Amino acid sequence: MKMFELFGILFFCGLLTPSQEVLPGLSCAVSPRAMRNVLSGAILQNGLLQQHLQSLVLPNIMNEGGLPNAPVSITRLHLVKAQFPELSVMLLPGVGVQMIIAAKLDLRGNSLIGLLSEIIDIIVDVSITANVKCTNYESGTVQVIIEDCLCIFGAIKVKLLSGLLSLSINDLVRNQLTGTLPGLLCSVINIVVNLVGIQLLGTLNAVIPVGTAGTIQYQLASLPFTSGSFLGFDLDGEVHQVGGSIIPQDSSSSTLPPLLDKLLVLGLRQGFLNAVVSLLIQRQPLMFVSTPETFSGAKQLKEAVMTLFPAGCSSCPRTDPLSIKIVLSGNPLLLLEVNKATLKLSVMIQLFIQNLDGSILNLLLLKADVGLSVRVSVTGRRLLLTVSLSSIALSLESSSVGIGNISSLKPHCKNLLVEKFLPLLNGFLSIGIPLPNVLGIDLANVNVQILSGLLVILM
Template sequence: MTMLKLFGILVFCGLLSPSQEVLSGLSCAVSPAAMQNVLSEAILQNGLLQQHLQGLVLPNIMSEGGLLNSPTSITGLHLVKVRRPKLSVVLLPGVGVQLSIAAKLELSGDCLVGLLSELIDILVDVRISANIKCTNYEAGTVQVVFEDCLCILGAVKIKLLSGLLTLSVNEIVLRQLTAALPALLCPVLEIVVNLVNIQLLGTLNAVIPVGTAGTIHYQLASLPFTSGLFLGMDLDGAVKQVGGTIIPHDSSPAALPPLLDKLLMLGLRQSFLNAALTLLIQTPPQTFTCTPEVVSAAA
């Protein structure tokens, strides 16, 4: 899972470059399932989505006809809880990644029918989806673009303490929620995506100390790309000894085998491994005690 987090930014970068079977540099291929695991943990399991949706307030809902033919108004409607959220990822070749979140939103407010006021609870199924892609690569960084956000409502369940809810009120509630929720939920999802992007982008431009021998520095080498079956990226790696001396290594392409049912595949050039091992395995100078008597005896 640590490795998945390390390359988690791929979930946002599906891409603008043509698909390839041969990747250059340190190469990585990530399956949709792996991306889904990373994003589910970052957005759902860590409570990031719930945190930014908590206390979301909806516009008041007004109706001329409702219970007992009296004017009806619903005020103070707010989000109480996000139930059973589920995240899914679909690769869009040439576009990027489509991120979708399905959940049940538990809403609560005050319902006024004529002179009668009581609490109202609403449970609505929603599905929010958006396309996410990477552009403008420069010096190991990319710009993440969030676009084409769509919010679709499903079943709506309304509960009043009195239980006296007419079909007309159900219809106006559904109509008002359909109009209001996309404008409220899409900006929240964009904020969450940007926050996760900031967290994950840092994992693609890192300096790893190797004890006291030196460091290994890697960063994104180009825009990520998609073949339709996986997201791939190339990394530039530099192996430095203490003092800043770079251990050279070949930058020829590294071919990856088919991903098949694997979650993630990482390809390292042999020359890069040699450079890293040179840094890791350093034999210190040895001093041997040697006297003329010892040499004479050996002869």
């Protein structure tokens, strides 16, 4: 799978992304316990190893005999059943993953011992150790290989229906099986590991839709690497708008916290998250006539605006309904600080009168620099962001009726944004950010930690 050679810089507190011109958007550390669960599921519980062992072609066991021994012939020897009591995993720094599979093989064949022909059963206990690594990284793909494979045999029990068995037959069976089985078993392990490697690497290289706004293309950014305590790898997360254009990402160095007793730690960098948030938040303007049915503070806002009209302004409308247009200005910016996530936006608020002839009288064009507190959670395999208003700074951009002082409008504009704009914004964000399916590990009972420039998911 992705068990691999050292190709990064390991720090005492965890994992730092290998030095690159453009840092990858995500980094992940996986514990040996999680790797054991992944490998056990993919190789044993899904029946993949059992399936490929069934195709084992075992050589005949022959002994011409001679006084005082009778000739022995064991043919059509095949696997009846395989049991796998245990699979264990060790991470080897600079090498990769060492996988140890304990197996009990039940073999059966036809035997001819002297003049007696009958069924023979052979039970073999064997421990298979394979060192697995990845090499030849290229554009998100790596080659999974087995560097070493070793079979250590335990008990080999031979049983005939008649129960008649000589010590020499036991020795013959043991000698021939220990000479031929290792090569056959290691060939099967090599096939299985390659298949599992393709399957698991496929979880890291995927294109996932983000609603109808675009896609995220996850891809392995470099060779995975190992320490004695975790398997680490980096992922690029390219964010594509509909039509194919890529949203650029800023990159900054950030370090994953240590695994400790966790199965998995996944870190999403601030630049990557900003690109996805820019994709999620659509720029369509929100426009409506301000009435008590559409906005509960409509009357108070209209009255507050009317008090700002210059004295003697004959063109200032006092009875026409007030129309409002709210539109996002510039790019949203998500800031990650220790235990705190803030989304900063600039919003243009236009208060105007729509005349009967279709012309527009611009009463006020305001700019609101908004700070939003962000609550983060994980549901299924999606990162969800929910925002609430924490700060607002209001400034005047223009007024066609000569309004100059807008300080009294701040509480009304705050209510306007809370009531009309934030529900729209949270609706956009409710699609969520699809997370990579890291080795097929379910993201259940996760904790989310916010560090400087890094959002961390721990399980």
